[in-house]
Amino acid sequence: MSRFTGPRLKAMRALGVELPGLSRKSIADRPHPPGQHGNRLRKKSGFGLQLQEKQKLRLNYGLSERQMRRMMSDAKRAQGSAGDKLAELLECRLDNAVFRAGFAPTIPAARQLVNHSHCLVNGRAVNIPSYRLRIGDVIALREKSRKHPVVQESFGEPALTRPEWLSCDEAARTATVAHLPALSDIPFPIEMQLVVEYYAQRL
Template identity: 60%
Template sequence: MSRYTGPRVKVMRALGVELPGLSARKTERRPYPPGQHGQARKKLSEFALRLREKQKVRLNYGLTDTQLKTLMLEARRSDLAAGTKLIELLERRLDNVIFRAGFARTIPAARQLVAHGHVLINGKRVDIPSYRVTIGETVSVSEKRRDHRTVVEGLARTDMEAPTWLAVDKDARQARVAALPDETSIPFPIAVQLIIEYYSQRL
């Protein structure tokens, strides 16, 4: 399945959660699933519960099913618990770091900044959104794009705080990776174990 490009608030309503990386808009005006029967109560099957958790992660981070499956395989090979490692790998993506540092309103906006060559790692341009940051690296916005609309709008967003594993200097438009993220770093409610169970039958 390709990367999602449809209505963002609609999909958040369907999943029952706000995904800050997908959209800066809120679902509070209509906090129920879309459609004629959106407000009707219905019990989800075990499969539906696991699929929903997987979709939350896939859509928030803007991944394809293949990309998420590859990350899950890597997480399972790690010495850490698979769920913890999966969240670490997702959070360390460069497009997510730009978003979490506050230099873009959403991950799609951050991905565009990276892909267009406006992001530097330790002073060198990196244009790969999936680049995985490591401890000690400094991520910054290029001098020419410090006051780009995407960056200014990201810094104006007040409902997101930078995670503790990033040391952010908003004035300098840079962030240093002070530690590796863990399962508490994810900015929305998620049942990681259900994602593990979803893939346990498919890998």
């Protein structure tokens, strides 16, 4: 399955949760699922609950199913809890860090900045959105890119409060990875154990 490119607000309404990485819009005005029968209460099966939690991660971080499976495999091979490691791997993606630092209004916008070589990591241009950050890495934008209206507006009013694992210098317009993120740093409610259980039978 490829990366999601459909209506973002509709996807969030279907999942019943706001995904700040996917869109800055809110589902508060229409919190029920989309469709003619959206107001009807539907009881989900165990599989349905697992799928819903997995879709939250996949849509918020803009990953294809293949990318999710590969990341889950890496998380299972690592020491410690697979759920905690998966959260760390997702948050440490460069496109997500550019978004969380406030350089872009959403993760798709951040991915575009990275793809077009606007982003620097430790002074070197990196155009791979899935680039995995490490402690001490410094994220910045090229000098010309900092003057872009979208970047200036987003940095002045970031979509989310900047996380503790990113140390941001607003004057220099840089963000440094102070420490590795944890499960609690994911900016929306998620039952990570259900995601682990979903992939337990598929890897």
